[in-house]
Each structure stands twice: as structure tokens, then as C-alpha cells.
Amino acid sequence: MLAPVGASAALIDGAWWPRSRNLTEQLPALVECLDPLWGRITRIAVSRMFWPVIPGAVPAHGHMVRVGWSKAGQDPHKLLLLSHTFGRWDLLVIPPETAPATAARLIATATDPSRSLTATGLIHEAERFRAAAEAAADSDSLREAVWDSEGGADKTPATLPHALLTDRSPVTGPPRQ
Numbered sequence: 001m002l003a004p005v006g007a008s009a010a011l012i013d014g015a016w017w018p019r020s021r022n023l024t025e026q027l028p029a030l031v032e033c034l035d036p037l038w039g040r041i042t043r044i045a046v047s048r049m050f051w052p053v054i055p056g057a058v059p060a061h062g063h064m065v066r067v068g069w070s071k072a073g074q075d076p077h078k079l080l081l082l083s084h085t086f087g088r089w090d091l092l093v094i095p096p097e098t099a100p101a102t103a104a105r106l107i108a109t110a111t112d113p114s115r116s117l118t119a120t121g122l123i124h125e126a127e128r129f130r131a132a133a134e135a136a137a138d139s140d141s142l143r144e145a146v147w148d149s150e151g152g153a154d155k156t157p158a159t160l161p162h163a164l165l166t167d168r169s170p171v172t173g174p175p176r177q
Contacts, residue, residue, distance in 0.1 A: 031060035039085025077119035
């Protein structure tokens with residue numbers, strides 16, 4: 001997903017969510033998608049931090065694309081694409097193991113015209129959001145458990161004590177004679 005055409009310059013031009021960490025398999029499809037939009041992509045740079053194998057080049061869209069890497073200086077969550085025709089683009093790389101809801105949130109944030117975070121900043125923000133959502137869910141579960149333990153749960157005859165099932169006295173009013 002790419003930022004809208006005409007959007008102001010930002011640190012990230014879009015987002016890429018590969019299906020695996022195998023660049024030899026994943027990069028050709030990315031280049032084939034972007035070549036018609038940006039002109040021939042000639043070079044890709046990635047961070048070594050998250051890619052177990054980085055090929056020297058990959059075939060894509062009828063040509064070879066050189067792939068490079070850096071240990072420092074490049075945001076580890078960013079992929080740089082270079083084209084002689086159009087220049088440079090920086091894409092947020094969403095880790096393949098990311099949950100679909102988190103990936104969708106990252107894609108929307110990375111392509112938002114008002115975006116201002118780095119690729120790593122976006123990943124950290126998504127992690128904080130996920131942790132907060134999990135904490136809220138845990139808190140809701142705890143509140144529900146407390147409510148249940150205090151008698152708030154619906155009781156079925158099978159779960160009520162036998163003495164309560166046999167006592168038919170009214171809840172209010174004088175005792176039965």
C-alpha cells in the first residue's frame with residue numbers, strides 16, 4: 001500500500017507486508033507491482049537485522065534488481081527502493097508474523113498523509129497499541145470474573161444449591177406459616 005499521490009513528503013512512502021522472510025521469493029512480486037508505477041526499480045536496500053538471507057540480486061519484471069544491506073544507519077523496519085527514473089521510496093516492512101488487525105492498522109498509519117513517525121516508530125506504536133488492547137481485554141475479563149464471583153452471573157437451576165431450589169418462599173413479604 002502506498003501513500004496517496006500528491007501527499008506531502010514523509011519519512012515513509014508506504015507499507016509492505018511480505019508473506020515470509022525469504023527475500024528471494026518476496027522481492028520479485030513487490031518489484032513487479034511497483035515497476036509500472038515508479039519506473040524500473042534497480043536497487044533495493046534492507047537491514048540485515050530481520051532478514052536471514054539477503055540475495056545479491058533478484059529477477060523481477062524482466063530484469064535483475066540488485067539487493068544490498070546495511071548493519072547500521074538504516075531503520076531495520078524499512079526497505080529502500082531506488083529507480084533511475086523516479087528516485088527513492090522508503091517502505092515500512094511489516095513483519096510477516098504480524099496479526100492481520102495489527103498489519104491493517106500499520107498500513108493505514110504508514111499511508112496516512114499526516115504521518116510523521118519512522119518505520120521503527122510505527123512498529124513500536126503498534127506494539128504499544130496491541131499491549132494496551134490486551135491489557136484492556138484482560139481487565140474486562142477480570143471485571144467479569146469479579147462480577148460473577150459476587151453473584152452477578154446468571155444462575156441456572158443446575159448451579160444453584162439444592163436448598164434454594166426447594167424453598168419456594170417469596171423474596172419479600174411475611175414468612176410463610
